[in-house]
Amino acid sequence: MTIGIVSYGAYVPRYRIKIEEIARLWGDNAEALKNGLMVYEKSVPDIDEDAATIAVEAARYAMARSGVDPERIGAVYTGSESHPYAVKPTSTIIAQAIGATPNMTAADFEFACKAGTAAVQACMGLVGSGMIDLGMAIGADVAQGAPGDALEYTAAAGGVACIIGRKESELAAIIEGTYSFTTDTPDFWRREGMPYPEHGGRFTGEPGYFKHVTNAAKGLLEKLGTKPEDYDYAVFHQPNGKFPSKAAKTLGFTKAQITPGLVVPKIGNTYSGSCLMGIAATLDQAKPGDRIFATAFGSGAGSDAFSITVTDRIEEIRNKAPKVSELIKDPIYIDYARYARHKGKIRLA
Amino acid sequence: MPGIKARFAWPENGVSRMRDVAIIGVKNTKFGELWERSLRDIVVEAGIGAIEDADVSGKEINALYVGNMSGGRFIDQEHIGALIADYSGLSKNLHVPATRVEAACASGGLALRQAIMAVASGYSDIVVAAGAEKMTDVGSEEASSALAAAADREWEGMAGATFPGLYAMIARLHMHRYGTTSEQLAEVAVKNHRNGRLNPIAQYKNLITVDQVLNSIMVADPLHIFDCSPITDGASALVLAPADVAHKYTDTPIYIRATAQASDTIALHDRRDITTLDAATVAAKRAYSMAKVGPEDIDLAEVHDCFTIAEICAIEDLGFAEKGKGGIVTANGETAIGGRIPVNTSGGLKACGHPVGATGIKQAVEIVTQLRGEAGKRQVEGAEYGMTHNIGGSGATAVVHIFSRER
Amino acid sequence: MSSVPRFWRNLGSRYNLEGTRCNECGESYYPPRNVCVNCRRVGQIKPYKFKGTGEIISYTLIHTAAEGFEGQAPYTLAIIQLDEGPRLTSQVVGTPEKIHIGMRVRSVFRKLGEDGERGMIYYGTKFVPENA
Numbered sequence: 001m002t003i004g005i006v007s008y009g010a011y012v013p014r015y016r017i018k019i020e021e022i023a024r025l026w027g028d029n030a031e032a033l034k035n036g037l038m039v040y041e042k043s044v045p046d047i048d049e050d051a052a053t054i055a056v057e058a059a060r061y062a063m064a065r066s067g068v069d070p071e072r073i074g075a076v077y078t079g080s081e082s083h084p085y086a087v088k089p090t091s092t093i094i095a096q097a098i099g100a101t102p103n104m105t106a107a108d109f110e111f112a113c114k115a116g117t118a119a120v121q122a123c124m125g126l127v128g129s130g131m132i133d134l135g136m137a138i139g140a141d142v143a144q145g146a147p148g149d150a151l152e153y154t155a156a157a158g159g160v161a162c163i164i165g166r167k168e169s170e171l172a173a174i175i176e177g178t179y180s181f182t183t184d185t186p187d188f189w190r191r192e193g194m195p196y197p198e199h200g201g202r203f204t205g206e207p208g209y210f211k212h213v214t215n216a217a218k219g220l221l222e223k224l225g226t227k228p229e230d231y232d233y234a235v236f237h238q239p240n241g242k243f244p245s246k247a248a249k250t251l252g253f254t255k256a257q258i259t260p261g262l263v264v265p266k267i268g269n270t271y272s273g274s275c276l277m278g279i280a281a282t283l284d285q286a287k288p289g290d291r292i293f294a295t296a297f298g299s300g301a302g303s304d305a306f307s308i309t310v311t312d313r314i315e316e317i318r319n320k321a322p323k324v325s326e327l328i329k330d331p332i333y334i335d336y337a338r339y340a341r342h343k344g345k346i347r348l349a
Numbered sequence: 350m351p352g353i354k355a356r357f358a359w360p361e362n363g364v365s366r367m368r369d370v371a372i373i374g375v376k377n378t379k380f381g382e383l384w385e386r387s388l389r390d391i392v393v394e395a396g397i398g399a400i401e402d403a404d405v406s407g408k409e410i411n412a413l414y415v416g417n418m419s420g421g422r423f424i425d426q427e428h429i430g431a432l433i434a435d436y437s438g439l440s441k442n443l444h445v446p447a448t449r450v451e452a453a454c455a456s457g458g459l460a461l462r463q464a465i466m467a468v469a470s471g472y473s474d475i476v477v478a479a480g481a482e483k484m485t486d487v488g489s490e491e492a493s494s495a496l497a498a499a500a501d502r503e504w505e506g507m508a509g510a511t512f513p514g515l516y517a518m519i520a521r522l523h524m525h526r527y528g529t530t531s532e533q534l535a536e537v538a539v540k541n542h543r544n545g546r547l548n549p550i551a552q553y554k555n556l557i558t559v560d561q562v563l564n565s566i567m568v569a570d571p572l573h574i575f576d577c578s579p580i581t582d583g584a585s586a587l588v589l590a591p592a593d594v595a596h597k598y599t600d601t602p603i604y605i606r607a608t609a610q611a612s613d614t615i616a617l618h619d620r621r622d623i624t625t626l627d628a629a630t631v632a633a634k635r636a637y638s639m640a641k642v643g644p645e646d647i648d649l650a651e652v653h654d655c656f657t658i659a660e661i662c663a664i665e666d667l668g669f670a671e672k673g674k675g676g677i678v679t680a681n682g683e684t685a686i687g688g689r690i691p692v693n694t695s696g697g698l699k700a701c702g703h704p705v706g707a708t709g710i711k712q713a714v715e716i717v718t719q720l721r722g723e724a725g726k727r728q729v730e731g732a733e734y735g736m737t738h739n740i741g742g743s744g745a746t747a748v749v750h751i752f753s754r755e756r
Numbered sequence: 757m758s759s760v761p762r763f764w765r766n767l768g769s770r771y772n773l774e775g776t777r778c779n780e781c782g783e784s785y786y787p788p789r790n791v792c793v794n795c796r797r798v799g800q801i802k803p804y805k806f807k808g809t810g811e812i813i814s815y816t817l818i819h820t821a822a823e824g825f826e827g828q829a830p831y832t833l834a835i836i837q838l839d840e841g842p843r844l845t846s847q848v849v850g851t852p853e854k855i856h857i858g859m860r861v862r863s864v865f866r867k868l869g870e871d872g873e874r875g876m877i878y879y880g881t882k883f884v885p886e887n888a
Contacts, residue, residue: 014888046849047828048866052879056771056865084877093879097771097865332851348827494823503766504787505845507868507878509818509825514833517816525814525857569833570817618835618843623814 003128004171005308006068006163007317009061010280010324011054011140012267013157015044016331017339025336026148033153038241042156042268044334045142047342051080052090054159055140056097058273062136062161063098065321066170070099073163074132076106077122079115079139079272083108086192094138104132112188113237114298115139115272116160121178121304123164135164139272146196147345154240156268160276172314173283173292176307179220181212188299199299205243209297213237213247216303217295224307228252231307232290235278237297238264253293260285261292267328277324279308284323288312367469369592369756371602374403375714380583380702381552388424388483388584389436395584395707396437396479403475403588403598407439411473413447414464416456416480417706420449422495424486433479453499454655456480457709458739458748461587465608465750468589480710481584492580496705499742501616513577513656515617515743517569520658523624524571526673529661531571533676535562537657538575538699540685545696547727552581552702576657581702585710587717592756601721606642606734607751609635615745628747629666629738636736636749637668644668647690647751648732649719651712653740654697660684663738664692667749686727694719694727709739713750720754763878770880773863775842777804786842808863809886810838817852824869836861836883847882860886 018041023030034040045054055078063070076095083090091106109115109122116139123135140159145152165171187208190197200208213236221227228234234253236244241264248258261278270277275296282292292308340346376398378391386394392415400407415433420426434440434447450460457480464478484492497506500515523529539559545551562575588598595602613628614620621627637643644667652667654660661675669690670678678684684692695701695715698708716735718724733755739748766787768774775786779800783792786806792799815834825831832848832855848855849866861883868878 046866048847048849048868048882050867050877052877053865053867056879060865093771096767097879099772490823493820497822501845503762506822507763507880508833508845509822509828509831509847509868510833510845511818511820511822513820514816514818514822517818518814518833518835521816522814522857566819567817568820570819572816616845618813618845623835 001128001166002168002171002174003124003164003166004174006134006165006170006172007062007066008160008162008280008283009058009063009065009321010160010277010327011057011061011158012043012324012327013045013049013054014332015046015334015342016041017044017334017336019153021336022153036242037153038265039154039268040265042154043158043270044339044342045157049142049157050084051082051140051142051159052084052093054142054157055090055094055138055161058140058159058161059094059098059136059138061321062163065317066163068134068163071103072133073098073100073136074104075123075126075135076100076104077109077119077135077137079109079111079119080141081110081112081115081190081271082142082144111302112298112300113239113271113274114296114302114304116276117296117304120162120164121180124175124178127164127166133165137162137164139276141271141273143269143271144196144343149196151197151199154269156270158267158270158277159273160280162276170313171311172317173311174309176309177220177224178304178306179216179223180302180304181216181219182302183212185301187301204299208299208301209239209243210247210250212301212303213295213297214250216305217251217293220305220307226307228293230291231257231293233260233282233286233292234258235261235275235282235292235294237275237295238262238278239269239274241265263324263328281324283310283314284318284325286310286314288314368471370465370468370589370605371592371595372587372605372713372717373590373595373598373602374399374401374405374588375717376402377550377585377711377714378583379550380581380704382485383582384485386582388420388426388481389432391483391582391584392433392479392481393436395481395586396433396477399477399586399588405475405588405598407443409475410439410443410445410477412464412467412476413439413445414450414460414476414478415447416450416460416709417482418451418453418456419495419498419705422498423482423484423492452746453741454653454705455709455739455741455746455748456706457585457711458737458750459610459709459746461709461713461750462608462610462748464589465605468591474591476589477586478589478710479584479586480707482704482706483582484580484704485582489580505616511569513569513572516656516658517572518617519623519662520571523658523661526624529676531563532559533680534576534657534661535559536680537654537660538562540679541654541693541697541699544686544694544727545700547725548696548701551696551700552579553696553700572656572658578655578698578703581704583702583704583707583711585707585714587710587713603717603720604753604756605750606640606753607636609639609749611635611747613745615742617743620744624662625672626662626666626740626744626747628744629663629740629749632747632749633667636751640751642734642751647734647736649691649694649716649729650736650738651695651715652692652738654693654699655703655740657699659740660692660697667736667738686729691729694724694729709737709748712737712739713752716752720752760876763876771865773806773808773881775804775806776801784840784842786838786844806838806840808881810836810861812848812855812857812859812861813837813843814857815848815855834883849882849884850888854885862886
């Protein structure tokens with residue numbers, strides 16, 4: 001059974017704040033931070049944007065790109081760590097906004113930064129088993145970093161939607177396989193009702209990101225019998241610009257393979273949208289026949305790896321919605337005061 | 350529409366089966382922030398005052414019509430007609446029928462129209478038309494929100510529209526299309542404050558300058574706070590009688606020559622042209638036709654200047670200025686006392702104040718006072734015909750009346 | 757603002773610019789109307805979905821916000837004429853200095869407001885400059 005990506009759509013808000021501006025407030029060394037993180041600025045949502053509005057924009061672009069009938073969407077799953085409601089699904093808002101309701105199923109996902117790819121896997125299952133015709137998986141976030149905390153420099157906003165299907169003629173990219181590596185590892189978390197997450201500092205590195213990404217990637221390569229050289233592109237979860245580079249090196253992927261999908265230096269870490277954003281940016285330029293190896297990571301912890309082959313159909317649909325590069329050009333820079341207001345860090349009466 | 354025969358003739362077509370109506374008594378309370386007075390207090394003051402002015406007895410009153418926009422939001426009180434009749438002493442023993450009339454800011458004008466029709470039709474003889482609003486028992490945000498209910502809550506309010514915002518969009522397009530300037534808008538406020546200074550009951554008696562208006566804080570661009578009418582408590586009342594018997598009550602009855610009303614879409618975005626209040630132009634046409642006069646015959650007018658731009662549009666809509674020239678006419682002083690067509694000698698909504706339900710009645714009280722020759726320092730000499738123009742919301746209701754000194 | 761059923765009833769209209777159209781005279785309506793203004797009883801009202809593109813007829817920058825919108829002030833309110841004909845009132849997101857009469861706009865999905873920290877979040881349609 002062939003399963004793959006029928007369409008995709010991305011959305012990044014227009015506002016940006018520079019590392020220097022955040023560093024100015026806390027008296028940090030901006031140059032050192034930029035070099036250490038390989039992130040220069042991050043995206044900031046508008047006052048009236050949140051994970052749901054971002055998810056809707058991405059989902060609508062995915063629909064526009066493919067032209068599929070919304071009534072064929074049998075499931076909408078949205079992954080985020082900033083769902084607007086603790087109880088009341090984001091996915092139904094998107095389903096209504098794309099015209100997929102009511103004959104369908106929906107639910108929300110949470111698995112830190114890999115909630116989006118978890119949603120992709122769920123859709124793959126429903127589509128592959130014949131339970132539904134098409135499924136929409138979304139990863140979207142308006143990530144919160146505690147003021148003055150290291151994560152404040154990278155926690156950004158953005159989202160990506162993928163439509164998963166099984167009709168070969170409709171697939172813009174085939175997903176040959178997926179493999180996951182999951183453990184109970186508390187490297188980063190947020191308790192109910194708390195505004196900002198906690199994290200384990202350096203603990204999030206080896207025991208968190210690298211252990212899971214490496215194992216998931218190796219697992220998939222072994223399962224499919226492929227090697228890094230077989231791929232044209234590699235996308236890793238991008239909490240900053242350094243981690244993906246290190247993971248690539250460890251596994252044997254090259255800088256050239258990961259660079260096209262590396263958007264974090266310009267927009268920061270879009271959390272549930274992060275790996276999917278890299279995949280979208282890659283699909284924006286990949287040629288038919290190109291192969292993409294993608295590995296997402298979510299704290300808590302787990303990693304989902306995907307092996308993807310681009311088909312001819314990518315050229316037919318690619319230009320029907322904005323590319324990631326088009327979405328992120330012409331940003332509007334704001335200062336910390338405005339950023340704090342947009343992110344709700346100022347407690348209004 | 351072709352093929353449909355009218356079942357009766359509109360009076361404004363000249364076939365009138367109604368009797369003439371006159372105003373025989375008037376009264377305004379002070380307008381302002383009346384902390385010590387409640388809604389009942391002010392309506393009773395206005396009502397009793399008008400009845401005394403008319404020299405009628407309570408037993409002669411056949412009906413009471415009260416204009417009140419939002420008793421519910423301002424003082425959590427509905428059933429306003431009953432409340433007012435009761436506290437005026439007209440319900441316990443006399444059981445006078447009392448009706449509350451609501452058309453947002455045109456509630457007063459509409460109450461007057463209902464009263465006129467009751468007398469004109471022969472159904473009632475002596476009728477009191479009153480208007481009142483008590484707006485300061487709630488904070489100004491709550492008051493503004495209550496006023497916004499005059500717009501389309503669903504499709505304007507929920508989009509974030511405010512009243513100043515709607516009129517600001519009218520102003521913006523008027524300026525873009527006709528070259529009207531912020532200075533010309535300010536001149537409306539300056540003139541009305543000059544007039545208000547001469548009106549004993551006005552909320553504001555201070556003089557202001559164009560510069561002061563332009564430098565005041567921006568509420569909704571291009572309207573500054575001084576382009577906007579205030580939040581006010583106040584009440585006004587009139588007593589009406591058949592013209593044939595008016596001389597039994599007063600030496601100076603003032604006659605209703607026309608009463609007209611028209612509706613338009615509630616939402617500003619649905620209007621044919623947002624810089625013209627079609628309801629006002631249609632109501633004015635109907636009124637002129639009924640009275641058999643034209644704009645050139647009108648000696649003074651009280652118009653609905655909820656915002657300065659509204660007065661500019663009003664004088665265009667009523668035919669006192671060509672379309673687009675309202676700003677120039679104002680800046681030239683043509684609408685000042687002593688000018689070609691004095692507008693808002695009372696101080697208008699801007700300086701006299703705008704207790705919503707009372708405004709339409711207050712406008713009529715001012716015209717009656719002027720036509721009687723009792724307007725003191727703000728008197729328009731030799732006034733024979735006066736007009737009132739009362740608008741609901743951003744123009745969904747328009748009520749226009751024409752009054753004359755002679756029958 | 758605060759009414760769950762009232763907001764839910766118009767969800768399709770607010771999210772997706774679903775309006776109506778009279779097949780008798782061809783006039784389309786957004787917000788939706790059940791009675792055609794031209795045809796009244798002889799009208800044939802059917803659902804109709806608008807594309808979301810149009811131009812600005814007039815606008816204002818609101819400084820004193822409406823109730824429930826305080827956190828967003830100042831914001832731009834505009835009357836927008838959709839390409840299919842009807843006009844609506846909506847916020848326009850974008851740099852206020854660049855907004856002008858006649859500017860082309862397209863629809864986006866945004867938060868309209870919320871009922872405080874504990875209440876419902878209202879989503880709907882706003883507009884951005886066409887090229888944004």
